[in-house]
Amino acid sequence: MNRELSNKLQLLLRSEKALMKLEMRKKGRQIILVAIAVLATLATLIMLNVSAYFYLIEKSTPLNAALILMAIDLAIAMLFFILAARQELGSEAESIHEVRDYAMKELSSEFDEIKDEASAIRENFSKVSAGIGAVKLAIPVVEMFVKRMSKNK
Numbered sequence: 001m002n003r004e005l006s007n008k009l010q011l012l013l014r015s016e017k018a019l020m021k022l023e024m025r026k027k028g029r030q031i032i033l034v035a036i037a038v039l040a041t042l043a044t045l046i047m048l049n050v051s052a053y054f055y056l057i058e059k060s061t062p063l064n065a066a067l068i069l070m071a072i073d074l075a076i077a078m079l080f081f082i083l084a085a086r087q088e089l090g091s092e093a094e095s096i097h098e099v100r101d102y103a104m105k106e107l108s109s110e111f112d113e114i115k116d117e118a119s120a121i122r123e124n125f126s127k128v129s130a131g132i133g134a135v136k137l138a139i140p141v142v143e144m145f146v147k148r149m150s151k152n153k
Contacts, residue, residue: 008106015100022089022096030084037080045073 049069056065 005107005110008103008110012100012103012107015096015103018096019093019100022093026087026089030087033084033087034081037077037084041073041077041080045076049073 052069052072053062053065056068060068
C-alpha cells in the first residue's frame with residue numbers, strides 16, 4: 001500500500017508541475033505581448049500623435065485636437081491589452097487536469113483508508129486499555145481473597 005500511495009503522490013506532483021509549467025509559459029507569452037504592445041503603441045502613437053496633432057490644429061482648436069488624439073491612443077492600447085488577456089493554456093491542460101483530479105481522488109481514498117485503520121487501532125487500544133483497567137481493579141480483590149484463604153488454612 002505504501003508503494004501505491006507513493007506512486008499516486010508522485011503522479012499528483014508531476015501533474016501539478018506540468019500545469020505550473022504551462023501556466024508559466026502562458027504568463028511569459030502574455031508579458032511579451034504586453035511589452036510589444038506597449039512599445040509599439042508608444043512608438044506609433046508618438047509619431048502619429050505629432051503628425052495628427054499638426055493636422056488637427058489646422059481644422060480645430062488645439063484642445064479638441066489633443067482630446068481626439070487621446071481617445072484614439074486609448075482605443076489602440078485597449079486592443080492590445082484585450083489580445084494579451086485572451087491567451088489560453090491549450091488543450092493539453094485539460095488532460096493534465098484530468099490526471100491531477102484522478103490522483104487527488106485516489107489519494108483521498110487512500111487517506112480515508114489510513115484514517116479508518118487508525119480509528120480501528122485507536123478503538124482496539126481503548127478496549128485493551130479498558131481490559132487492563134478492569135484487571136487492575138480486580139488485583140486488590142484477588143489479593144484479599146488470597147490472604148483470607150491463607151489465613152483460613
